[in-house]
Amino acid sequence: MDIFLRKFQDKENRKGRVEQFFKSDLFSSFKDETVIFDLEIGCGHGHWLNAYSDSNTDIICVGIDLISKRILRSNNKKLNNKRKNVSFFKAEANEFLLYKPSNFKIRNTFILFPDPWPKKKHHKRRLIQESFLSLLRENTLPDSLIFFRTDHLDYHDWTIQKLGDSKSWGIIDTIWPFEHESYFQNLLPNYKSIISQAL
Ligand SMILES: C[S@@+](CC[C@H](N)C(=O)[O-])C[C@H]1O[C@@H](n2cnc3c(N)ncnc32)[C@H](O)[C@@H]1O
Numbered sequence: 396m397d398i399f400l401r402k403f404q405d406k407e408n409r410k411g412r413v414e415q416f417f418k419s420d421l422f423s424s425f426k427d428e429t430v431i432f433d434l435e436i437g438c439g440h441g442h443w444l445n446a447y448s449d450s451n452t453d454i455i456c457v458g459i460d461l462i463s464k465r466i467l468r469s470n471n472k473k474l475n476n477k478r479k480n481v482s483f484f485k486a487e488a489n490e491f492l493l494y495k496p497s498n499f500k501i502r503n504t505f506i507l508f509p510d511p512w513p514k515k516k517h518h519k520r521r522l523i524q525e526s527f528l529s530l531l532r533e534n535t536l537p538d539s540l541i542f543f544r545t546d547h548l549d550y551h552d553w554t555i556q557k558l559g560d561s562k563s564w565g566i567i568d569t570i571w572p573f574e575h576e577s578y579f580q581n582l583l584p585n586y587k588s589i590i591s592q593a594l
Pocket residue numbers: 436437438439440459460461462465486487488489506507508509510522577578579580
């Protein structure tokens with residue numbers, strides 16, 4: 396079994412771990428009742444979010460990923476450049492949203508090159524599901540945006556459909572806020588983007 400899952404086998408432990416993250420130094424200077432941050436889900440090695448945080452020093456940036464080594468590398472990049480407004484945390488997206496204290500609200504959510512799970516029998520593993528979209532909406536500001544990018548045409552069409560069917564999100568036509576290659580964008584230059592706004 397993965398060392399992480401051995402250490403955090405039960406849900407209460409994992410919930411406590413997420414709550415502890417929100418008590419970390421990253422948030423310590425914010426005394427307001429509602430603390431706002433931007434979130435990248437599946438941040439990989441942190442190339443994109445580290446660069447984004449340099450251009451957006453007025454907002455806290457959080458990157459999450461399932462893979463410990465990627466989080467370690469992301470946090471090393473942050474430390475090497477003494478960045479103060481960004482942090483990377485190992486977590487599964489749905490659990491992170493479920494266990495996040497409710498006074499922390501998400502402004503922008505970035506999902507760049509998510510795992511496409513191409514086989515039909517694996518589509519249920521895709522991140523973009525109705526349940527995920529409504530859980531995300533419960534944790535965002537009212538005018539929050541999702542920025543989604545993929546090279547996988549079927550996952551693009553799937554996401555258009557899920558957002559179209561969603562009661563919490565609508566698709567809008569606006570500009571991508573910050574361009575910087577992620578690891579996967581560098582490998583996969585033919586991609587499509589979708590921007591969605593909370594309803
Ligand atoms: C194809 S990689 C893309 C990484 C990065 N966004 C990029 O563009 O280079 C997808 C990443 O999403 C992470 N991931 C997949 N499902 C996730 C989930 N449910 N919660 C958090 N991270 C997830 C994977 O571990 C992986 O690092």
